[in-house]
Amino acid sequence: MRTGxxxxxxxxxxxxxxxxxxxxLPFRDEWFDSRASPTRPRRFxxxxxxxxxxMYLSRYLLPIAREAPREAEIVSHQLMLxxxxxxxxxxxxxxxxxxxxxxxxxxxxxxREEQDRAxxxxxxxxxxxxxxLWRESGRYDAYGKEMLRIEDRHEREMLFGPTNEEMVxxxxxxxxxxxxxxxxxxxxxxxxxxxxxxxxxxxxxxxxFLMKDAYSFDLDQAGAxxxxxxxxxxxxxxxxxxxxxxxxMRADTGPIGGDLSHEFIILASxxxxxxxxxxxFLEMTTPPADVDFDDAGVLxxxxxDWTGRYAATSEMHDTAAFAALPEAEQVSARGIxxxxxxxxxxxxxxxxxARVMGPxxxxxxxxxxxxxxxxxxxxxxxxxxxHDEAGIVWPDAVAPFDVAILNLRSGDAGTDAACRxxxxxxxxxxxxxxxxxxxxxxxxxxxxxxLIGVPWQVIVGPKGLAEGKVELKRRASGERVSxxxxxxLRRVSAL
RNA sequence: CGGGGCGUAGCGCAGCCUGGUAGCGCAUCUGCUUUGGGAGCAGAGGGUCGCAGGUUCAAAUCCUGCCGCCCCGACCA
Numbered sequence: 001m002r003t004g005x006x007x008x009x010x011x012x013x014x015x016x017x018x019x020x021x022x023x024x025l026p027f028r029d030e031w032f033d034s035r036a037s038p039t040r041p042r043r044f045x046x047x048x049x050x051x052x053x054x055m056y057l058s059r060y061l062l063p064i065a066r067e068a069p070r071e072a073e074i075v076s077h078q079l080m081l082x083x084x085x086x087x088x089x090x091x092x093x094x095x096x097x098x099x100x101x102x103x104x105x106x107x108x109x110x111x112r113e114e115q116d117r118a119x120x121x122x123x124x125x126x127x128x129x130x131x132x133l134w135r136e137s138g139r140y141d142a143y144g145k146e147m148l149r150i151e152d153r154h155e156r157e158m159l160f161g162p163t164n165e166e167m168v169x170x171x172x173x174x175x176x177x178x179x180x181x182x183x184x185x186x187x188x189x190x191x192x193x194x195x196x197x198x199x200x201x202x203x204x205x206x207x208x209f210l211m212k213d214a215y216s217f218d219l220d221q222a223g224a225x226x227x228x229x230x231x232x233x234x235x236x237x238x239x240x241x242x243x244x245x246x247x248x249m250r251a252d253t254g255p256i257g258g259d260l261s262h263e264f265i266i267l268a269s270x271x272x273x274x275x276x277x278x279x280x281f282l283e284m285t286t287p288p289a290d291v292d293f294d295d296a297g298v299l300x301x302x303x304x305d306w307t308g309r310y311a312a313t314s315e316m317h318d319t320a321a322f323a324a325l326p327e328a329e330q331v332s333a334r335g336i337x338x339x340x341x342x343x344x345x346x347x348x349x350x351x352x353x354a355r356v357m358g359p360x361x362x363x364x365x366x367x368x369x370x371x372x373x374x375x376x377x378x379x380x381x382x383x384x385x386x387h388d389e390a391g392i393v394w395p396d397a398v399a400p401f402d403v404a405i406l407n408l409r410s411g412d413a414g415t416d417a418a419c420r421x422x423x424x425x426x427x428x429x430x431x432x433x434x435x436x437x438x439x440x441x442x443x444x445x446x447x448x449x450x451l452i453g454v455p456w457q458v459i460v461g462p463k464g465l466a467e468g469k470v471e472l473k474r475r476a477s478g479e480r481v482s483x484x485x486x487x488x489l490r491r492v493s494a495l
Numbered sequence: 496c497g498g499g500g501c502g503u504a505g506c507g508c509a510g511c512c513u514g515g516u517a518g519c520g521c522a523u524c525u526g527c528u529u530u531g532g533g534a535g536c537a538g539a540g541g542g543u544c545g546c547a548g549g550u551u552c553a554a555a556u557c558c559u560g561c562c563g564c565c566c567c568g569a570c571c572a
Contacts, residue, residue, distance in 0.1 A: 066521060066533070067507050072563050081506095091564065145496090146571080163572095197496065197570060209572075263572090272571095340572060341555055374572055408531060443532040450532090471531090 030311070046387040055401070055423075057436045057448075061098050062446055074270050076383035077202030079392050083452045085379070092199025092207030099452060100379065102400035104210065107375045107382075108189055110397060111212050111239050116295050118234035120185040120214050125167050126192055131157035132165040137351045148195045160193040165348050165370060168215040172366070173354040179219045182356065182366070183227050187214035187329060189375065201377045204336070204384075205272075208378040216369045219358060221345070224367035228260050228343050231371040233287050235264055235339050236306065238373065240286035243395025244385060246338060247281045249311040260343035260369070263313060268384040271334035276322050276376050278309035279329045313337075336381045343369040392453030393476050401434040403492050404454040408442045408461035418470070422485050429493045450475065456492045458485075 026468045061084070067080035080086050087101025096104060112122065129150070135142035140147075140159075148160040159169070168186055175342040176184060189212045194198050199207045232248065241245035245442035254262040265275050287302050290489065309323055313335070320332060349365040358364045387395045394400070403426055407419040419435060426433035434454060442461070458473040464482060472488040473480045485489065 064506080065506055069506065070501090070508095073566085088564090192572090194571075198566095198568095200565085207572075211572075337572065341501085372572060377572065406531095441530055441534060443530095443534080445533090446531080446534045459531075463531075 003146055008196065010442050016022065022350050027154075031057045038075050040130055055342060055432075055434050057434060058438050060434075062448075062452070063097065063139055064451060065079055072202065072470065074201050074204070074269075074384070076204060076380040076386055078289060079383055079387060079451070080202055080380065085470065086203060088202075090195060092205075094203055094206060094208070099400050102376055103379050103382075103394070103398055105379050106398045106400070107242060108210075108212070111373055111375060112189065114216060114234045114238040114241065115187050115212065117237075117289070118185075119183075120187045120231075120234075122188060123142055123168075123171070124188045125161075125164050125171075126188060127161055127193070129161045129164075129167055131159055133352075134159065137166050137348055138425070140167065146194045146196065148193050155464055161190075162192055162194045163192075163211075163370075164188070165215065165368075166352065169348045169352045169354050169368070172215075172217055173349075176217065177356055179356050179358045179364070183216060183218045183223055185214055185216040185227060185230070187371075201272075202380055204380040206376065209374055212372040212375060215421045216371070217349075217354075217366045218368075219356065219364055221343075221367055222371055224343055224345075226296045226299065228369050229296070229303045230293050231341050232262065232303050233291060233293070233299055233307070235341065235371070235458060236286055237289070238303075239264060239266070239338065241397055242378065242382065244382065245282060245340070247275070247277055247311050247436045248274065248306055249277070249313050250307075251313070251340065251342065252315060259307075262307075262341055263337050264339035264341075265311075265335035266312065266381055266385055267331075267333045267335050268381065269334055271336045271421060272316075272445075273337070273415045274314040274335055275312070275335035276314075276317055277311035277324060277331050277333075279331045280309055281305060282331070286311065292325050294363055320423070325490045335375075336384060337370075338378055338381050339373045341369065341371040343367070387453075390447070391451035394453040394455060396455050399453065399455050402431040402450075403433050403456040404451055405435045405458045405460060406442075407435070407437050408445065410437050410439045410457060412462055414465055415460050415462055418465055420472070422458060422460065425485070425489050426492070429489060432491065458492075459487050460485075 045221050063084035065082050070080050072078040084097050086094045147162050150158045172368050190210045193208050196207050218224040218227050244266045246266050248262040249265050251261040251263045344367040354366050355363040383392050405419050405422055407415050409415045423433050423435045455475050457473040469482045470485050470488050471480050472483050
């Protein structure tokens with residue numbers, strides 16, 4: 001028995017000196033080596049054993065709950081609270097607990113990879129901005145109460161940024177002076193704040209939210225269209241990799257006009273808005289990873305293909321055009337907006353003097369576009385799109401862990417050893433495993449694993465082990481097979 | 496910002512009408528028994544009853560003000 005060890009879900013974060021992680025990187029020893037002192041140097045990790053690890057559930061922070069707080073209305077909010085992903089700190093403001101943060105980071109990673117692939121360059125702008133920039137564009141007064149305005153100790157007017165057009169335009173105008181430096185697309189992933197009158201649905205519609213926003217700069221409208229198409233294709237790839245079917249729908253372009261604004265909508269029965277589209281969208285294929293983003297013709301062809309069929313949110317809905325489709329091809333559903341891209345021409349470059357010298361020897365105001373994806377909202381949207389009665393069903397790409405190892409008889413020498421071996425093998429195989437070593441009954445472990453939605457469960461019990469077998473369960477289908485631990489590992493690694 | 500509702504243990508709730516020892520379930524801790532789908536028994540800990548005034552011998556309960564949160568509508572990534 002592991003007497004004295006915490007069995008609770010709120011296990012403290014005790015860790016031992018000199019761990020190395022399964023990935024071969026030393027943990028920060030100063031966090032763990034309680035014996036380190038000025039006269040007794042820290043030990044370094046390299047020569048020390050691999051286990052135990054902080055991804056043992058008995059030492060993790062996973063505050064699951066059987067019941068959801070009353071205020072949680074929609075299923076994603078309920079499940080995020082029940083699975084201990086987030087904690088509300090104020091209306092529309094959340095802490096991200098370990099499980100939630102892991103998912104958020106996985107989403108961010110995919111978003112970044114596809115932005116980079118499409119030629120965008122990452123920067124990081126601050127959350128707090130000066131009011132001065134916003135006065136230049138005229139938006140300081142125009143933005144209204146959604147902007148959280150604050151004052152610093154010198155009584156300077158500041159704000160918590162709801163978006164970054166002004167700031168990125170400022171950066172651009174300072175450093176970029178020639179058409180030869182175009183096109184340019186700068187993006188960042190940063191927390192934003194919009195003081196919604198009524199935040200709701202957890203992180204789906206929060207006041208503070210994480211946003212990837214990209215901003216493109218081009219010499220002229222033709223260039224801007226190419227930049228727009230790059231992001232369009234990048235978004236198709238991003239959402240597909242996240243395990244989502246996102247449908248681009250014409251969005252209102254406001255005073256700019258034109259056809260260069262799309263919302264990317266995923267279908268979910270709990271979606272906030274009504275959407276209408278052609279059924280072909282459900283079967284369309286995603287552009288490949290090796291698409292040539294510099295080839296304007298190729299990109300335009302992809303965009304044409306994805307915009308050639310009817311798709312609209314209720315605001316842009318054309319009842320007659322939709323009714324003209326054969327009834328069997330009409331899809332009318334509810335959707336969640338997970339991305340929005342638009343071209344806005346010279347709105348900010350004109351107001352803020354962002355000009356480059358063109359090949360003609362004259363200065364030109366640059367044509368800009370901006371492209372947003374909300375990773376924090378996506379966490380909720382993914383759950384809305386993928387859950388069942390037992391809990392969350394994460395797509396493989398964003399799951400907080402790749403595989404959960406359930407020890408059905410913690411404290412039994414045989415199952416303990418088998419689980420530890422399997423944990424080490426998973427880690428060495430590059431997987432991100434979670435080991436449920438708690439002193440809980442089997443049922444509680446099944447329920448926990450189902451709730452948090454890890455794609456694979458390896459169930460290790462004394463009965464199976466007597467025959468050298470473990471059980472591998474696929475969360476999404478519920479399918480279980482009895483395998484040797486090696487076979488189970490191979491099966492999980494295959495994806 | 497209009498309309499409504501709710502604040503009692505980490506979560507879900509009762510108690511308030513009719514003022515008088517602050518309760519129940521889950522969770523947590525201890526012990527024993529259990530052990531393949533959220534175990535059983537026995538015991539224990541945990542509360543300035545959102546905050547501040549007021550009425551009263553006495554306030555979770557009645558009155559006033561404030562704060563917070565939630566829902567509907569308008570708004571929105």
